[in-house]
Amino acid sequence: MKISYDPALPITDRHDDIAAAMRDHQVVVVAGETGSGKTTQLPKIAYELGRRAIAHTQPRRIAARSVAKRLADECEVDLGAEVGYAVRFDDQTSEATAIRLVTDGLLLAELQRDRQLSRYDTVIIDEAHERSLSIDFLLGYLKQLLPRRPDLKVVITSATIDVERFAEMFDAPIIEVSGRTYPVEIRYRPPAETGADDELDAIAQAVSELPNEGDILVFMSGEREIRDATDYLNGKKYPRTEILPLFGRLAAADQQKIFSNHPGRRIVLATNVAETSLTVPGIRYVIDPGFARISRFSQRLKVQRLPIEPISQASASQRAGRCGRVADGICIRLYSEEDHDSRPEFTDPEIQRTNLASVLLQMASLDLGDIKDFPFLDPPDSRAISDGINLLYELGALDAKKSGGRGLTKIGRRMSTLPTDPRLARMLLAADKLGCLGDVLVIVSAMSIQDPRERPLDRQQAADEMHRRFREPDSDFLSYLTLWKYIREMRDELSSSAFRRLCRDEFLHWLRIREWHDVHSQLRRTAKEMGLKPGTVGADPDRVHQALLSGLLSHVGLRDTDGREYLGARQAKFMIFPGSGLAKKPPRMVMVAELVETGRLWGRTAAKIQPEWVEEAGAHLVNHVYSEPHWSRRRGAVMAREKVLLFGIPLVADRLVQYGRIDPVVSRDLFIRHALVQGEWRTHHEFFAANQRMIAGVEELEERLRRRDLRVDDETLYAFYDQRVPADVVSTRHFDSWWKQARRKDPDLLTFDPAMLSDGPADADEEFPREWHSDGESYPLTYAFEPGMQDDGVTVDLPVDRLLTVDDRAFDWHVPGHRVELVTELIRSLPKRLRREFVPAGQFAPRLVEAMAPSAPDLSEELARQMRLLNGTIVSADDFDFESLPPHLRVTFRVVEDGVELARGKDLATLRRELSSHVRADLTKVARQEERTGLRSWDVGTIEPTITAGQVTGYPALVDEGSSVALRVLDTAAEQSVAMVKGQARLLSYALPTPVPQLGRALDLHAKLLLSTGPHKDAAAVIEECWLAALESLVVRHGGPVWDEVMFGLLHETVRAEAYDETEQAVHAVIATLQALGEVTPLPSTEAGEDVRVQLSWLIYPGFIRDAGVAQLRRFPLYLQAAKRRLDAPLTDDLLATQDLEARFHARTASLSTWARLAPEVQHVRWALEELRLSLLAQNLRTAFPVSVKRVTALVDAL
């Protein structure tokens, strides 16, 4: 290796000083401007000193490559031999390599494998003044490492700015090397002083000020400003002048133009890319408006901001330096010198401007301890550190927020081994779990690089059109996949030159596509080495998005219900970037890959997502807010409304959840209060029923005794349960499983002690009895303590058939418990002249009550008798005014039938009148109905010999439940006919086959309708309608399967209308037919009991039944047609094909009408009853119908 030094280079003069310093010090700082030769000469000096493992870092890959090439040339060795370079995707080094050019990022990454940097004896950190994250981290790391590696030499080079700080940090000597650049004249031209209208005008004025020869570099802050300026300057039509834009996202071909030869003058309008990354050749003049977009991290919203800011003095001098490389230069600053001098000296180092998650993750995986103790040159502030920690926690890389960045999780450790941004690394790990790593590798790689889609200034529309082919409706991420597949396909099909041409024609950036591919391969390889399973692309898009989401939880947004703006984390408001496929139709909820604040906050690369995904992926971050905890009797648990929020974004607005696991204390409290204390629970636990009974008993006692102070309060009951029910019982389910065990030990644990409930009097049942005994019958009594209300006091239930016969005088006595009060009030109700003989009434009353004979039939007479006996006052029974008594001292009558209340009141005579007039009204209607329809009601007299007022024997007993109020109460034949109809209706419903009780009820209802039907309807028509409605409602409700039953019910009804002696036979015939068709199973109606009902019902009102039956028979073909529509076609066809079935029914219709006209009803009754008896006897079905064989036999005998 040839080591020689170019005497023309300024550094050569300091060669010996530098060599000496490196010998004597572990760290040396070399300060020198561009052109000093430090970059190429320093490694040679180190080599000369015997150093054979030199790492020499550069901020950019391209620099590492070109420095290595130049060095290899100078040393006359092959690149990759003694001198080599290693950058991402490209390692040109070998065993022999002594000088290794690397990017600082790569050296940093090497730490993961080689914590001591043991493969190097020398590290040169070049361009340290750039202060990238990597450089700052490396410097801090070296500071810690050097004491442990005394043999390691470090050289730090920097532009002459701020070198003292590096020297101080390492206690190192500074060797200054002069630059070899041409002088640059600085002119300050603030727009205010030149009279320029705006920045563009100021630029134009500066251009005019400069000579016509020599290229000009103008620094702009962004793409849009460059576009505006290009248009503006083109408009000036400078002679022989070419205007060229230059910025990072520029199409490759356009960027290359700055390197091409050109006639005349060139004005390059560039972003900061020209300040460090790209050297524009041949620049003589610089125009510097003094602004740049600087990336900053927003403290409040935790997003990246790109504000336009005045640049620092260091940046300004860097810009000026761009025109002193080939000859003397002029730099025109469009601001004043005072402005310049007042600006910050240096641009803030990157570590103070970005999220620290990535650094923190690396530090944690390198076990570097607390970041606060790490020797950063410019330590990040504590808020920035906690932001970084929070992001790592969000990603699941740290297990707790408060471990100072330590406490790396398994996921975190694996993330740190993936060479990509923490968010992206998280996505890869999630993808592996979800089985979509193949797809996510492609997407993550795309997100790691600059957008491969080009958008040349002058052909934006054409480019957009080309790119639109890859667009996916709900996801920009999927567009990457589509593009990837397309590129893969094309690359396989085309030659490499054809492929490059395709890229150019279709606005794809070839170099970035290669980068995409390289990143993908590297990530895929690393993933495989980690044991992940990449697989292929083509997984379920939902899974892909769920994987991506786990890296983008704080980049979720919920759109305004009407608008385009999204509510993001921490109340950030953002919009989808216009370049996105989702910008026009923004979905309700999205995630975005990037959130960057420029003019406003933009979300770039977006996809539609589901809130449930966020809830799941962000389970460690979401907030649950609960409201309205309440007892749900149905669920047997406490329920609450749940709201789920992620960083303040509502994911779930209102969800009903079990509250037990959330707040067991409150839930248990509500469970005890509602389920146990208030009894809002349906359960079979014995203690519960017993306690309920006890409480009900006490409450009833309160009503009876007219007191409100007997029952213990709920708090006492609560305390009772609270002491016994364990803390973890928060619902009926918890209770049941606890009680299953607990009751074995003490079954009475939860049963109330009656003593604790009340201390009511022992003789309550005698004073306030639950039953009233009179005439050998007993009537239930109920009590109400509701002063002022009509029913206040005692109510007696009076069955309607006792209404006429009961002795109402007995009730004047009232219950013993109220008798003294009753007598007191009766005394007070006397006319004054009598009343004054018994003052005070309250003292006389007990004595009178004592003396009265409780067996006396009439209270008034007995009381009057006793009063006369007491002091000779002549009181008549009529002198007492019962009407004036307070309501609770007069019994209320409640007239009931089958437990249903018909009427109530305190005066029996009135009740009796009301009920009979009600029935008469019904009867009048029926009489008119009979006239209109010609239908005849049953002539009761012919079959019922023994109906008298209040006493009905024989027939009504037979009809049993079918009997009615009127039948039992009234005694005229006409009135009874109504009762017959009612009873018949009831029986009709019983007569139906049991599988269709709905039909039975429908007909019952219908019979009632019949009684009140309007003048335009006749009975047959109404019953017809009823049938149809019942059938339809049944079929609608139950569908096809029920249809069979309905059909059967129908047939049964129809057959029933035929001669009763054929009934059973006919039913069997029908069943047999249907069975032959494979449609029905035998139905219980074939049993004798059912048939008996059929016969009975039709005996009672044969005319009615006959007509209804005829109508139904006529309908039969219609029913069949309906059946055809509803049943499977083949079956129905078969059914319809059975022509003789239909014919038979028609024939029977005819015979039925003939028969009906001839047959005298009475005879049918006898006949039928005989039949019934025989049938019952023969089949020994004692319980088939609620009449016993004995009763039927008795009835037949009576007839």
Next chain:
DNA sequence: GAGCACTGC
């Protein structure tokens, strides 16, 4: 309704 520039086992 439109964004500075870099970098990585």
